[in-house]
Each structure stands twice: as structure tokens, then as C-alpha cells.
Amino acid sequence: MAESDNAVRKNAAYPYSSGGWGSLRAVTGALVKEKVPLKASTVLLKQNKPDGFACVSCSWAKPADPHMFEFCESGAKATAWDLTAKRMTPQFFELHTVTELCAWHDHDLEDAGRLTAPLRYDAASDKYVSVTWQEAFEDIGRELRAFDPEGVVFYASGRASLETSYMYQLFARMYGTNNLPDSSNMCHESTSVGLTAAIGVGVGTVQLDDFEKTDLMFFFGQNVGTNSPRMLHPLQEARKRGVPIITFNPLREPGLLKFANPQSPVEMMTPAHTLISTQYHQVKTGGDTAAMLGICKAVIHADDHAKAHGEPRILDVDFIETHTKGFEAFAEYVRAASWEDIERVAGLPRADLEAAAAEYMRANAVMAHYGMGITQHRQGVQNVRMLCNLLFLRGNVGKPGAGPSPVRGHSNVQGQRTVGITEKPELAPLDKLASQFHFEPPREKGMNTVEAFEAMLDGKVSAVVNLGGNLVRSVPDRLRIEPAWRGLKLTVNVATKLNRSHLVHGEKSYILPCLSRIEIDTQASGPQAVSMEDSTGCIHGSRGVAEPASLDARSEPYIVAELAKHTLGERSTVDWDRWRGDYALVRDEIAKTYPETFHDFNARMWTPGGFPRNLPARERKWETKSGKAEFFVPETIGEDPDMPEREPQSLRLMTLRSDSQFNTTIYSHDDRFRGISGGRMVIMMCEADLKRHGLRKDDRVTLQTIADDGFERRVAGLRVQPYDIPEGCIAGYYPECNPLLPLWHHAKESKVPGAKSIPVEIVEVNGAARAP
Structure with a gap:
């Protein structure tokens, strides 16, 4: 299968594969920095294992048959952070x-x-x-x-x-x-609202075994390389089977480009790596609905042509007629949408979206992974509903190897x-x-x-x-x-x-x-264990293995x-005293409250790979208002009609995390993957915007939010960094840029803060005010 040229183009900021020696050096450095003794560092061998502890970092799935080192760079840093001798x-x-x-x-x-x-x-x-x-x-x-x-x-x-x-x-x-x-x-309340309305459950339907059965994967607004690196293992295995991966993301992220497996001697000792994305489309910030609309338009157009000429249908007509509601209204909306509007809002040419649609139409089982790049928008719930629309067209919910896959952050x-x-x-x-x-x-x-x-x-x-x-x-x-x-x-x-x-x-x-969670927890009844649910809806036991940092x-x-x-x-x-002394009693009560998922909780919590929660949508049982999976007609394909922009000086800011960060916890001031060092007060901007605004690398700028609510929101001292990002879009770090995000700028139905799309303008350069 030929790889798309835009997928293999190197990232100049970090020209190497994610994983590999860079990750091993970072893990070793974290252990040394936190003064973690050699004996304590062996705790990592118990991380994400059926008889060990669940990582305190991301919530990606824990396999029944884990690797020897079932932890990633981010997870190892989180463990070192907790095991510190300080x-x-x-x-x-x-x-x-x-x-x-x-x-x-x-x-x-x-x-x-x-x-x-x-x-x-x-x-x-x-x-x-x-x-x-x-x-x-x-x-x-x-x-x-x-x-x-x-x-x-x-x-x-x-x-x-x-x-x-x-x-x-x-x-x-x-x-x-x-x-x-x-x-x-x-972060994911937009998922809870959007998926519940569309399929009747507020979480994804994909589990680990689906990776072995899928024909195609989409990624929307999720940077697997820094947010859930252990996911790269099943992605690598899928790619080796020839499964295409189509990515939509404003920034070119190394973790979505190629991966060198640190557990593979061949990939560690040679330049070998696995190409992750076979198509990489740099959608404009806030253009996700438009991009998905373009794919849907190409698919429905192809189906209309097939139907008119007596050829095999492109749509899964049986699924749509049996299991869904609202298709005709959605199809009418899609047919009426103009390619000119789609290209303008998505920031992508029609040919790229048709190329993605062509892969989609060839696949029989498709999963769609996404993260906060979809949910943290004014139209975040709409983005989730559009992703479901796309999956519904070819029956890609409730069958092996297919379904929506929101990738959660917190463990x-x-x-x-x-x-x-x-x-x-x-x-x-x-x-x-x-x-x-x-x-x-x-x-x-x-x-x-x-x-x-x-x-x-x-x-x-x-x-x-x-x-x-x-x-x-x-x-x-x-x-x-x-x-x-x-x-x-x-x-x-x-x-x-x-x-x-x-x-x-x-x-x-x-x-x-x-x-x-890593530490041994001893109560009145003896050593205790706890449990977690991962992103795939599976529940795992977790037992601490390290000595507590303090007896108090x-x-x-x-x-x-x-x-x-x-x-x-x-x-x-x-x-409460009995519960405090024996957590098994708490699990007994959870089982009484939620018997469908947690029956025999204490007996099942150590099941290798976890036991799944009850998810009717996996079996095409739709607990929605209509009793069917529901198509949705978008309100708009634009990002935010309620917030003014001032052309040509306005920019759309998205906040993001670095490779040495877990939420607000910052392990290092540098961002290795993006080639950024010397501090986090940085704004990433494309060369065209640098030229348009008369800026040079390392200039210091002040950003101000464009909002007519009477409050001035500014962040000063941001160093300009050239980066591969669409024109008109810029990126800065969270939480440093949070003062620019108005409290009211949130997803309409879910109230998730719209941190991935904030209209801003540059009001100062190197301490001098800019003319309005």
C-alpha cells in the first residue's frame, strides 16, 4: 500500500521516532533526578501488570498478556515522581x-x-x-x-x-x-454527553481485542505519543498487518508519525521504525466537524452514484435502516453542504478528504480514536456527534474491530x-x-x-x-x-x-x-488493594508494592x-471504620449498587486484562431516547459563532501539553518531541504567520483574548517558536495560557472549557505595543 506523502514528511523539530533511545534516556534521567534507588526502580516491573499496580498516569488499557516493561516514558516519569526520595x-x-x-x-x-x-x-x-x-x-x-x-x-x-x-x-x-x-x-464531558445521545452510553465501545480485527483507524485531536504512549504497541501491530491509520491533527506530532519500540532489539539497534500515520491531515484548529463532514459527503456521494447505477451500495443500508434514526435529515444536510465551505473551515483540500473517504469506504471495520482536540471546543459535543455520524454510515459501531474510542487522560x-x-x-x-x-x-x-x-x-x-x-x-x-x-x-x-x-x-x-497508589496500603484487615476503570471500559485491580513515603x-x-x-x-x-479497614466491604456495596457491571467484584477484579463494564452499544442495544443510534444534523461547521474575531490580526490559540507533563504536573521545562527547550512560555506559529505579523524566532509577544465581555485577558513574555501548524492557528502550553481562556468559553451542552480554540491577537512585541 502506498504511503501518503504528507504522512512521511519529517518533523523538523524532532526528526526521530517516538519511543526508542530518546524515551529510554528520559526514563533513566527521571529516575536519577528523583533519586530513586535501584531497588525501588524495579517497581516499574509491576506497573500495569495483573498482579501489580495501575499506572498513576494515563488510563490506557492494561493487556491480559503484558510486555515485560508494560510502561511508557510518561508512566515511568509519573512513577518516579511518586517514588522520589525528596x-x-x-x-x-x-x-x-x-x-x-x-x-x-x-x-x-x-x-x-x-x-x-x-x-x-x-x-x-x-x-x-x-x-x-x-x-x-x-x-x-x-x-x-x-x-x-x-x-x-x-x-x-x-x-x-x-x-x-x-x-x-x-x-x-x-x-x-x-x-x-x-x-x-x-476534558471528556463532551464525550459523555455526545456519545450518550448518539449510542446510549457515555464511553467508547472499543476494547483491546478490537485492534486485532480492525481494518482502519482514524485519529482526531489525540496525540498518542505523549498522552497514551502504551497505545503505540497495538498501533504498531496493526500497522504491521497493513491497517491504514488516518490522522487529523493541527500540529505534526512525532508520536503520530513513527514509532521505534524500546522493547524491540531490532528497532533499538537499527534505524528501523514503524510508520504510524499513513495519511496525516493538518486540519485547522476548530475544523474537525468540517473535515468529518467532507468525508461523509464523499461517502454519501459515492453511495448515491452506486445506487443510481445499480452497483453495490457503499453505505451499510441494513444497519442504517435497522439500527438508526435521522439518516435522511443528515444525508440531506450533507448533500447541500458546499465543498468551498468545507475546505475553508477545515483548512484542507477536497482531494485530501476524498482520499480519507476512499480508505474508509474500502474498510469493513473502522475505529475512531479521539481526545481533547475534539472535546475542548465550543462545538465539542457536535464534534463527538459528527464522529458518530461518520461511523454510522458504514455500520462501524457494535461490531468487532469498530467503534468510537475516546482516549482518556486521568487514570x-x-x-x-x-x-x-x-x-x-x-x-x-x-x-x-x-x-x-x-x-x-x-x-x-x-x-x-x-x-x-x-x-x-x-x-x-x-x-x-x-x-x-x-x-x-x-x-x-x-x-x-x-x-x-x-x-x-x-x-x-x-x-x-x-x-x-x-x-x-x-x-x-x-x-x-x-x-x-504505588505504595503498600495496610489497614486493619491487612494489605489493601483498589481498582480502576481504563479507557476501554475494563476494570482492573491494583496493589501497591513500594514502601510508603511517610508513616504519617x-x-x-x-x-x-x-x-x-x-x-x-x-x-x-x-x-466508615469498617470500610476504612477493609476495602473489600466497599466493593461489596458497589456490587449491590451496580450489579450489572460489578457482580462478584472481589472475585473478578484480578482478571487478567480486567473485566468489562456493561456496554449495551457493543451489542447494538441502544439506550437512547428513540431506542436507536441517532444521526445528528450539525448546528454549524464553524468553530465559534459567539466569539468575535478581528481579521487579519486574529489568531486561534490551542493549549496543549508537553512530552514531560501530566495534566498540571510538569516534570521538565523542555518539550523534547517538539524540539522546544529553555522554558514553557512559548507560542508555536507557522512561518507564514511569522511573516504576516512581522515576527522573528525568539521574539517575545503578549497575547490578548478577543472577547467583548469587559474583561482584559493577557499573557505576556511568550517566546515565538516556528512550528508546523496551519496558518491562522497557534499553540501554547497549558496551564500557562489558561488566563486567556474565558470561563464562559465552553462547549455548549457539556460546559467543557474551549481550551483548544481561543481567538487571540498579538498586542505587544518585545515590550512595544502594536498599532490596532
Whole structure:
């Protein structure tokens, strides 16, 4: 099969394959930097193994028959970050005020090491001071009892286990609120909304064995090389079988171009590598709906021609007639769409989209992988629905080797939703919880992440409990949010390391150090295990294997149980002490609440490869409003009709992560894959835009958001870096560019922040103002 010329063109920033010696050097460097002893480094051999621990980084699937080294560069860095020999003891906080620490870089805060003891903010000294666990739990419980539950937010990071998440949501609901935002609100809520409407389940339908049966893969807005590198193994195997991979992504990313497997002696000792993408289309930022519309248009046109000439149909007519609703309205919309509009918005020529369609029409089983490049848009839900439209045309849902495949970031963000972490009461089994635990759960809708910050700006939030994460740093409109956060009465942070959210504190603030999932967790009944759900909807057990960083750290289930006990008191019908001492009891209760997925939970959690959750759409059972898979007619093919742009100076900014980053955790200031070093205050821009704006490499610019809402949003000191990205589009790092993202600039139906498409303009160059 001939490879497309645009797929094999080298990336000048990083001309080598992803994986290979570069990854091995990076892993070794991370272990050395964190002073991880040789004995502790062998922990990596247990990572993502059926009898070991689930990676604390990405949520990609764990195979039943794992490789010897079943970890990637990103996962190894995350493990080294947790296994670090560095410690932040109470003595550290005696030496540093919070005001001083606020001036530290995010990397340096976490790089200082693991937290070792519970801490309370002391306003008189402007320092965190050591307290006992009992003092912390009693004071936090007393404070929470004094608040109206509607004004308290229980945020959950995606790293907490299924057991912890179940306990946490039960605690919040017994307390009296559905304010349970989580990191899914920030990334894949567009998936939850879009897939639920289209196929009746809010998660993907692809599992690992589908990779062996697929004929074609699409990638939309997902950088596998940095966000889920272990996925490169099944991609490599598929490519060796001749499976085409068609990628749509604004930037040319090395991980989507070629891969040298570090576990292959041949590929490590020779220039050998595997070409990943056979077609690589640099769609304009925000042009995904248009690109998918172009493919659909080519497919429907080919089918119309076949039908008119009595030739075999291109569409899967039986699937469409039996299993779907709304095809005719969608087909009419597609036929009426103009190629001129599609090419303009997608930034791609018709010939490229027809080439992608030709591959699609030749394949019998097609899966579509996507990430936040699809979901973090004003039209994020529409993007997900369009991807489903494309798959429906040829029956590519509910059959082997096919289906939508949203690739999640956080290691258990998908699983948290499965066990009740949601602000939407209709998605939680409230009646079941009521009968199971003999209380009346709140029925009012809670606040998602954006709504929580809107309420905070309005002075309607009293307290935030953070189960992990770095919410202050990850939120949009950070320069508006931070003063509101400081006005809170109480902030509680469960964490392994210090981060910005602990320093931008409320009137009362606690930091509660927890064990990492990697560490041995011993409770009253003995060593404990927890469980997670991966991106493919499979549930895995996880058992810590390293010694705890501190004898005074506590497990997440322990901390949640104690917070619940000290807050709820006699109101609670749960024996939190028993749950804290034996997590198997928690799993028994999860099985009662969700019997279809979690029956025999304790017996099945160590199944190699995990056990799958109940996903009716895999069997073509559609739990939608109509009882069928639903086609969708797009509202618009443009990105954001509600936000003004000013031509010709406007640019569309997408924020992204580096190869040495996991969400807000930054392992290094450099981005090896993109060839960027010397700091993260960088803007990537194509040569044509450099020329149009009169800029040169390493110029320093100030960006300002184009928005007519009365707020000025600027980020200064951004170094210009030439990069292969479509004209009119630029890229900068998250979270450094978050101040440019308005809180209200979110996906319409899901409220996922539109971080992948922010209209901006350059207002200063090298300190001098630009003429308007």
C-alpha cells in the first residue's frame, strides 16, 4: 500500500521516532533526578501488570498478556515522581511562607518532594503548620457542618480509585449535595454527553481485542505519543498487518508519525521504525466537524452514484435502516453542504478528504480514536456527534474491530463516573443509594466545574474539598478565579505533593497527605488493594508494592472515611471504620449498587486484562431516547459563532501539553518531541504567520483574548517558536495560557472549557505595543 506523502514528511523539530533511545534516556534521567534507588526502580516491573499496580498516569488499557516493561516514558516519569526520595516535612514549611512559595514555579513546588504530615494554614505566620490527623478531621468536620451543603463543592481528580470515588460521592450525598464536579468536566464531558445521545452510553465501545480485527483507524485531536504512549504497541501491530491509520491533527506530532519500540532489539539497534500515520491531515484548529463532514459527503456521494447505477451500495443500508434514526435529515444536510465551505473551515483540500473517504469506504471495520482536540471546543459535543455520524454510515459501531474510542487522560476519570461521581442526579442511582443506605439523597442538580467557579465568583461557594488535583491551576480565567478562591471559608486538599491550589488558600486551609497508589496500603484487615476503570471500559485491580513515603501519610479511602465520619456523625448509616479497614466491604456495596457491571467484584477484579463494564452499544442495544443510534444534523461547521474575531490580526490559540507533563504536573521545562527547550512560555506559529505579523524566532509577544465581555485577558513574555501548524492557528502550553481562556468559553451542552480554540491577537512585541 502506498504511503501518503504528507504522512512521511519529517518533523523538523524532532526528526526521530517516538519511543526508542530518546524515551529510554528520559526514563533513566527521571529516575536519577528523583533519586530513586535501584531497588525501588524495579517497581516499574509491576506497573500495569495483573498482579501489580495501575499506572498513576494515563488510563490506557492494561493487556491480559503484558510486555515485560508494560510502561511508557510518561508512566515511568509519573512513577518516579511518586517514588522520589525528596520529602516536604513540617520543617520545610517552617522555613518558607506561603507568600514566598507562591513565587515558585509549578515544577519546583512538586519537585520539592512528597508531603509527609497533615498541615493547617496559619494566617499569623503565613505558613502551613503541622497538626495531628485527629485535629484536622475534627476541625474540618466542624466547619463543614456549619455550611449550607449547597455552597460546598466536592471536587475529584481522576486518579482516585473506584473504592475512594464511591465513598466520596456517598459522603457528599449524605452531607446533602450533588456538587460533585471532577476532571471529566474539564476534558471528556463532551464525550459523555455526545456519545450518550448518539449510542446510549457515555464511553467508547472499543476494547483491546478490537485492534486485532480492525481494518482502519482514524485519529482526531489525540496525540498518542505523549498522552497514551502504551497505545503505540497495538498501533504498531496493526500497522504491521497493513491497517491504514488516518490522522487529523493541527500540529505534526512525532508520536503520530513513527514509532521505534524500546522493547524491540531490532528497532533499538537499527534505524528501523514503524510508520504510524499513513495519511496525516493538518486540519485547522476548530475544523474537525468540517473535515468529518467532507468525508461523509464523499461517502454519501459515492453511495448515491452506486445506487443510481445499480452497483453495490457503499453505505451499510441494513444497519442504517435497522439500527438508526435521522439518516435522511443528515444525508440531506450533507448533500447541500458546499465543498468551498468545507475546505475553508477545515483548512484542507477536497482531494485530501476524498482520499480519507476512499480508505474508509474500502474498510469493513473502522475505529475512531479521539481526545481533547475534539472535546475542548465550543462545538465539542457536535464534534463527538459528527464522529458518530461518520461511523454510522458504514455500520462501524457494535461490531468487532469498530467503534468510537475516546482516549482518556486521568487514570480513573472514566471509572469515577461509573461509580457515581457526577453532578447530574439523573446519572446517579439515587433510588438505589436511598434504599441501600437508608437516607434521602439530594435530587437537585449539582454544580460542574465551570458552574462551581461561576458560583465562586458570585460569592455562593463557602468551601471546596479537593480529592487530588490542582484545580486552581487548571481552571480557565485563572486571574479572575484566584481572588475568588482566596475568599472561601475553607479549602481542604488531599494530595501527595504541594501544588498551586494549596497556596491559593481559603480562610481556613488544610493539606492532607495521602499514599500514592504505588505504595503498600495496610489497614486493619491487612494489605489493601483498589481498582480502576481504563479507557476501554475494563476494570482492573491494583496493589501497591513500594514502601510508603511517610508513616504519617494516610490512604485516600482512610481520609474520605474519616472526613465523612467527623462531618456526618450520627446522621450516617455507614460504618466508615469498617470500610476504612477493609476495602473489600466497599466493593461489596458497589456490587449491590451496580450489579450489572460489578457482580462478584472481589472475585473478578484480578482478571487478567480486567473485566468489562456493561456496554449495551457493543451489542447494538441502544439506550437512547428513540431506542436507536441517532444521526445528528450539525448546528454549524464553524468553530465559534459567539466569539468575535478581528481579521487579519486574529489568531486561534490551542493549549496543549508537553512530552514531560501530566495534566498540571510538569516534570521538565523542555518539550523534547517538539524540539522546544529553555522554558514553557512559548507560542508555536507557522512561518507564514511569522511573516504576516512581522515576527522573528525568539521574539517575545503578549497575547490578548478577543472577547467583548469587559474583561482584559493577557499573557505576556511568550517566546515565538516556528512550528508546523496551519496558518491562522497557534499553540501554547497549558496551564500557562489558561488566563486567556474565558470561563464562559465552553462547549455548549457539556460546559467543557474551549481550551483548544481561543481567538487571540498579538498586542505587544518585545515590550512595544502594536498599532490596532
